Amino acid sequence: MHCPRACPTKRDTNPLTYSVRYCSHSNHSSAKEELPPRLTPCAFSAFLKVLNSSLHLPTGGLVINFCTQCGQEVNLLIPQGDTHQRHVCTNCGHIHYENPRLIVGCVSTWDNKILLCRRAIEPRLGYWTLPAGFMENGETTAEAAVRETWEEAGARIAIDAPFSMISIAHINQVHLFYRGRLMSPEYSAGEESLEVILTKPEAIPWSDFAFQSVEITLRRFLAEAEQKRFSFHESVLAPNT
Amino acid sequence: MHCPRACPTKRDTNPLTYSVRYCSHSNHSSAKEELPPRLTPCAFSAFLKVLNSSLHLPTGGLVINFCTQCGQEVNLLIPQGDTHQRHVCTNCGHIHYENPRLIVGCVSTWDNKILLCRRAIEPRLGYWTLPAGFMENGETTAEAAVRETWEEAGARIAIDAPFSMISIAHINQVHLFYRGRLMSPEYSAGEESLEVILTKPEAIPWSDFAFQSVEITLRRFLAEAEQKRFSFHESVLAPNT
Known part of the structure; x- marks a missing residue:
């Protein structure tokens, strides 16, 4: 423009x-x-x-x-x-007044598999991500995670708990990811996704991830899933990380 | 206007x-x-x-x-x-695009006492609150909690961990509170506070609290402080609560 x-x-x-x-x-x-x-x-x-x-x-x-x-x-x-x-x-x-925006998403599982989307939009078109997006007015953080997963991955989920919060100060964003479970093994690519998969941890396309906040969250999730004990994580992403 | x-x-x-x-x-x-x-x-x-x-x-x-x-x-x-x-x-x-805003604050302690401010501005002028305010662009959530505590209560704090996150969908806000500790027992009322106190739990002015999210957070904090074990809490405040 x-x-x-x-x-x-x-x-x-x-x-x-x-x-x-x-x-x-x-x-x-x-x-x-x-x-x-x-x-x-x-x-x-x-x-x-x-x-x-x-x-x-x-x-x-x-x-x-x-x-x-x-x-x-x-x-x-x-x-x-x-x-x-x-x-x-x-x-x-x-x-x-201008204030940071919340991007909310979810690590959703079914039968120990993880729900992932391949992006159909910029930035990072073609790369993999967890379903996530800008929280909208009039909804709670959990509702935002459920909506984004439905819109991007065509999947209905139940929320378990907040899992990961990442401040990215240089772009005025806070990324918040929940843990959740698919209510059935049904999913389909929404308008913002090229494809959606339910993948085993060993087949996750780590080298083709769109955003660092998503990769950090997913690695933490898998580490804790192995120990069968989850906690809430907070971190910061700086421009040079 | x-x-x-x-x-x-x-x-x-x-x-x-x-x-x-x-x-x-x-x-x-x-x-x-x-x-x-x-x-x-x-x-x-x-x-x-x-x-x-x-x-x-x-x-x-x-x-x-x-x-x-x-x-x-x-x-x-x-x-x-x-x-x-x-x-x-x-x-x-x-x-x-309009999106929810993050209000960030902290439950700060010194010698088992809690830092509280009495509001000098509307809404709820004259009522008690934890130091908290709108997160600004260019900062992390933890930095926002430290800044607000300095601006409103004149106190320097060290952050321990995120403690409470409350969605208030009907006013497009998410309230996030940390746990933290004063670095010294020094504090003073900033421009937005009439007075600041370090109060023992038994002297907290519960009937004169400004906001329900602050009261919920503080009651949870005191319950967990007694058990000496803290976790992260998520909740929702609806108009009729």
Whole structure:
């Protein structure tokens, strides 16, 4: 998508070089002194896309150019009494808070086999993953895991317990995986999956996994399944891991 | 805040009656047939405020009227291939995803006493709580708990483990509490606290707690502290609980 403003960087063809340029649109505000230099929206989006793609991670970037309440331009500044930069409307003063998103999924089993999906969408199209996705408004974390498994793998599951929580701060995400069981050995590829399998642990395609958080979770699950004693795990994924 | 559109319901003085009125601004789109009737932004905000206030819960409502990318009006519809209603731009087609937010805090102890704050802000101004708040972009869940405890209670803590996770689907929030320890018996009220105390379990002001998720977490913590064995707890808070 093109930048909706006529900023000079939109003609730059290399998205990585965007990161050293700044937009000319942030200097019209009455609160001029408080404004830090700012990346153009298209530059930031492009930079995040390249960064996340190289890290094999779904995108967590969100750019706000205009106010959701009145449609006027926003500026990036630290509101009074706050400690973080926010997009603040130059017209009505509305503050646009951005917070990390929860990605929820499940390690589901049937007869000691694991349910896996091969992705039909980017990022990491063609690679393997556990059924998982963005938690939606109006649902609980467990409901999100059940829904995602139904949507992506066509499988009905019963949830056992939360199993693995992984913070990925540089893409503003928290990944949460449950343990669960298929209610019958029925499954089918949803719109976001190329294929779905129930695989024995020894046949898991480790070298073709889409995301590190999924691989970490599954390795932990198999180790604990062997000991027949599960606990809850918390960890952090940094850009260089 | 007034509704930025000149919708007739903004003159209604009882926010609860807003819920049965619909905005006249959702019928200008080319995708007219796909549009469901829609609450006015001000009506929805007011309704959520009253609902959350009566439930003693922080607000989780977010209204989107205009596109964050190009500043044009948005419509509420289900995009192709999606299963949920989203705010979609009538001009550039940008889809505005809204997802639950994580509120992170900590049960922090020093010498078998618990660190508590009395709220200096709405909702539930004047009532007691554990230090907790919205997780910010760029941090891990544990970092969020440490930061919130520093900001609200002026206390430096070491994190032990995740302890309690509570889904509150009707306000689009997940509350996550850690166990932790103060690094020294120093604390002071931050901007969002009227006072901060280190209290013995028998002196906890149970009848004056701000939020049910905090009370549930603290009761579980004290029960397990007595047995000197902690686990991770997951639960759900529904509107009628």
